[in-house]
Every structure is written in structure tokens, then in C-alpha cells.
Amino acid sequence: xxxxxxxxxxxxxxxxxxxxxxxxxxxxxxxxxxxxxxxxxxxxxxxxxxxxxxxxxxxxxxxxxxxxxxxxxxxxxxxxxxxxxxxxxxxxxxxxxxxxxxxxxxxxxxxxxxxxxxxxxxxxxxxxxxxxxxxxxxxxxxxxxxxxxxxxxxxxxxxxxxxxxxxxxxxxxxxxxxxxxxxxxxxxxxxxxxxxxxxxxxxxx
Amino acid sequence: xxxxxxxxxxxxxxxxxxxxxxxxxxxxxxxxxxxxxxxxxxxxxxxxxxxxxxxxxxxxxxxxxxxxxxxxxxxxxxxxxxxxxxxxxxxxxxxxxxxxxxxxxxxxxxxxxxxxxxxxxxxxxxxxxxxxxxxxxxxxxxxxxxxxxxxxxxxxxxxxxxxxxxxxxxxxxxxxxxxxxxxxxxxxxxxxxxxxxxxxxxxxx
Numbered sequence: 001x002x003x004x005x006x007x008x009x010x011x012x013x014x015x016x017x018x019x020x021x022x023x024x025x026x027x028x029x030x031x032x033x034x035x036x037x038x039x040x041x042x043x044x045x046x047x048x049x050x051x052x053x054x055x056x057x058x059x060x061x062x063x064x065x066x067x068x069x070x071x072x073x074x075x076x077x078x079x080x081x082x083x084x085x086x087x088x089x090x091x092x093x094x095x096x097x098x099x100x101x102x103x104x105x106x107x108x109x110x111x112x113x114x115x116x117x118x119x120x121x122x123x124x125x126x127x128x129x130x131x132x133x134x135x136x137x138x139x140x141x142x143x144x145x146x147x148x149x150x151x152x153x154x155x156x157x158x159x160x161x162x163x164x165x166x167x168x169x170x171x172x173x174x175x176x177x178x179x180x181x182x183x184x185x186x187x188x189x190x191x192x193x194x195x196x197x198x199x200x201x202x203x204x205x
Numbered sequence: 206x207x208x209x210x211x212x213x214x215x216x217x218x219x220x221x222x223x224x225x226x227x228x229x230x231x232x233x234x235x236x237x238x239x240x241x242x243x244x245x246x247x248x249x250x251x252x253x254x255x256x257x258x259x260x261x262x263x264x265x266x267x268x269x270x271x272x273x274x275x276x277x278x279x280x281x282x283x284x285x286x287x288x289x290x291x292x293x294x295x296x297x298x299x300x301x302x303x304x305x306x307x308x309x310x311x312x313x314x315x316x317x318x319x320x321x322x323x324x325x326x327x328x329x330x331x332x333x334x335x336x337x338x339x340x341x342x343x344x345x346x347x348x349x350x351x352x353x354x355x356x357x358x359x360x361x362x363x364x365x366x367x368x369x370x371x372x373x374x375x376x377x378x379x380x381x382x383x384x385x386x387x388x389x390x391x392x393x394x395x396x397x398x399x400x401x402x403x404x405x406x407x408x409x410x
Binding site: 120121123124125126127128129153156157159160162163164165166167169176177179180181183184185187188189192193195196199200202203204205 | 325326328329330331332333334358361362364365367368369370371372374381382384385386388389390392393394397398400401404405407408409410
């Protein structure tokens with residue numbers, strides 16, 4: 001049975017550990033495709049077009065934005081970053097599961113456009129632990145860490161928009177939970193309609 | 206965070222392999238509780254009250270049935286078998302996940318009463334394979350095997366009432382899928398409401 005893929009969105013507050021979880025998930029599951037973003041910043045020496053990013057001029061990017069070609073986009077300092085809708089849809093059509101690691105604001109925009117995606121909210125075991133992680137990460141940027149911490153509180157209000165919550169107390173346990181969520185979602189009835197007809201028709205699944 | 210448990214219903218046509226999957230699942234996950242049925246048949250020498258079955262007289266059983274104390278019940282040859290609602294609810298309240306292995310008719314009755322349960326339909330990889338398994342099981346009962354095979358066709362019509370489909374091509378793979386479904390369901394948003402409030406309140410999850 002030829003199946004289409006799914007969009008899997010890993011999101012949550014800064015410091016919850018979505019980046020680490022995403023990296024380990026991709027390392028262990030080579031069949032998963034990471035969503036490739038468009039950006040207006042210049043490629044760094046080690047970056048490849050179509051692998052790390054799709055590099056665009058400001059004009060190209062804005063044209064795509066106007067034509068609704070982004071699931072979401074945002075400005076980060078001087079540059080624009082966006083998730084191209086067509087790339088994600090093409091991968092899914094080919095049967096690949098696409099992973100998108102994104103902040104809460106971005107995830108909510110994606111959800112408006114692709115509500116059949118699997119939206120996973122990564123939370124820290126406690127806000128105390130989140131604060132510790134943020135401080136560790138930004139030892140010289142106390143102010144920015146505090147700002148991120150304040151934002152995390154606000155972001156918790158959107159938790160109910162997601163399909164799953166994964167508590168990241170230990171990375172390995174959290175990765176296994178995300179892997180299970182992907183396996184389970186592949187078994188969900190809504191993603192397997194027509195199986196009864198295939199069986200009744202005398203074919204194999 | 207003190208969580209309640211879930212009801213996990215393993216169902217599907219005779220010969221799909223739900224019994225084998227259930228046995229291996231329980232063996233490997235001692236925290237799962239098997240639902241214990243009530244029956245009017247007499248205990249066999251190796252059977253213990255409250256472990257294998259709750260043994261009831263016909264009168265006791267019928268009184269329970271009239272009082273709505275069964276999630277479902279059915280007559281099998283000369284005896285009555287039923288799934289006691291209270292036992293299942295008590296286990297769930299204590300935080301245990303309860304496994305119920307049951308035929309399609311029974312599962313549909315349970316769904317009417319406990320629609321927050323996780324309903325998993327086990328299918329064979331093909332009907333040809335199902336026939337082979339049924340014949341193997343009932344070498345001297347060709348007629349009964351054919352009857353079960355015909356029933357399996359009819360039961361496929363109810364597949365959409367379930368939450369998940371697991372194809373049992375290899376038992377080990379199927380058991381792992383069911384384990385993942387249980388893990389994923391524990392992470393589902395609807396089963397974790399209030400987590401944001403716990404975090405905001407400065408407590409640990």
C-alpha cells in the first residue's frame with residue numbers, strides 16, 4: 001500500500017530542547033526528511049543550496065511570500081526565513097515524513113495551513129530547569145536569557161493547539177517518545193483509509 | 206503529575222493474531238493490566254478467582270447485566286462472559302492502563318460506553334494469510350474455519366470505528382507498534398491537560 005508521508009512539527013519554548021531532539025531523531029531515522037527553509041542571508045562557506053537552505057534574494061523571497069508560497073515566514077535580525085510550502089508538500093506526496101523544528105509562533109502559523117500535521121510540543125520538566133538551561137546556553141547574555149524565559153511562559157498558553165506533549169527530562173527518553181508518536185501516527189485510522197477495501201479485494205497490505 | 210490510566214482495546218478478526226500480540230505485550234510490560242472478565246462457567250483446576258476470571262452464578266451474572274455493570278457481555282456456547290465496568294474504571298482511576306482483548310462485536314459495544322479508550326484493530330497482511338492461519342489452527346474443523354473467515358470479511362466493515370490499524374505481518378513488529386501507540390497516547394494533549402498550569406505554578410511534571 002503506497003502511503004503519503006506526514007508533516008511532523010517539533011516545537012516548544014527556547015531551551016526546551018527541540019533542536020537536540022530533532023538532531024538525534026534525524027541521525028537515527030534516515031528516512032525522515034528535515035524541512036529545508038528559504039533564507040535571504042548569504043550562504044556560509046560550508047552551506048549548500050537545497051541541502052542547508054534555499055538561498056533567495058530579498059526580491060525573490062518577497063515574491064514567494066506574496067504568492068502564499070510559505071507555510072510561515074519571519075524576520076530574524078536582518079534576514080528573512082521561511083518554510084516553503086511546495087517542498088514540504090512534494091516530500092509528503094512522495095511518501096516521506098518531513099520534520100519541521102520551529103518556534104511556537106511559527107508552528108501556529110503552519111497549523112493554520114496544514115492541520116493534518118502532527119504537532120508536538122516539547123516542554124522542560126520544570127520552568128526552573130528551563131531557566132538553568134537558558135542561562136547555561138547564554139552565559140554572557142543574562143538579559144536575553146531572561147527574555148526567552150519570559151516568552152516561554154507566554155508560549156505555554158498555546159500548548160492546547162498541539163496534538164502531543166513530550167516532557168524533555170532526558171533527551172534519549174524524549175527522542176524515543178517522538179519516534180513512538182511517528183510510528184503510532186502511521187497506524188492511525190485516518191491515515192489508512194481504504195485498507196479494508198484492499199484486503200477485501202484479495203490484495204496484500 | 207498523577208495521571209489516570211487508559212483502556213486499550215485490542216480487537217480484530219479471528220486469526221489476525223490479537224491473542225498472541227496481547228500475550229507478548231503483557232509479558233513485556235508488567236505495568237499493563239489485563240481486563241478480567243466475569244463468567245458463569247466453573248473454574249478449571251488451575252484458575253484463580255480474581256486473576257483469571259470473576260466466577261459468577263447465572264443469577265449473579267444476570268443481575269449485573271440488568272444493572273448495566275458490563276461494558277459488554279455475550280453468550281459463548283453454554284456460558285456467559287462479560288467485561289465488568291467497575292473493575293476497568295477502578296484500574297484506570299489508579300493510573301493503570303488496562304488491556305482488553307476482544308472480538309469486533311464486543312469492541313463496538315465497549316466503544317459506545319468508553320469512547321476515550323484506545324481502539325486498535327489488528328489486521329492480517331492479506332485475507333489469504335488469514336485463511337491459512339485459520340486452517341492451521343483448526344485442522345479438523347474446516348467448516349468452522351470457513352465460517353470465521355466469512356465473518357472476518359464482514360468485520361472489516363467496522364474498521365473505521367477504531368483509532369488505529371496494526372497490520373500483523375510479524376508478531377514482533379506488531380507488538381512494537383502497539384507499544385508505540387500506548388506511549389504516544391500517553392503524550393496526547395487530551396490526556397495531559399493542565400500541564401501548562403503545573404509548569405507555570407513552578408512545579409515539576
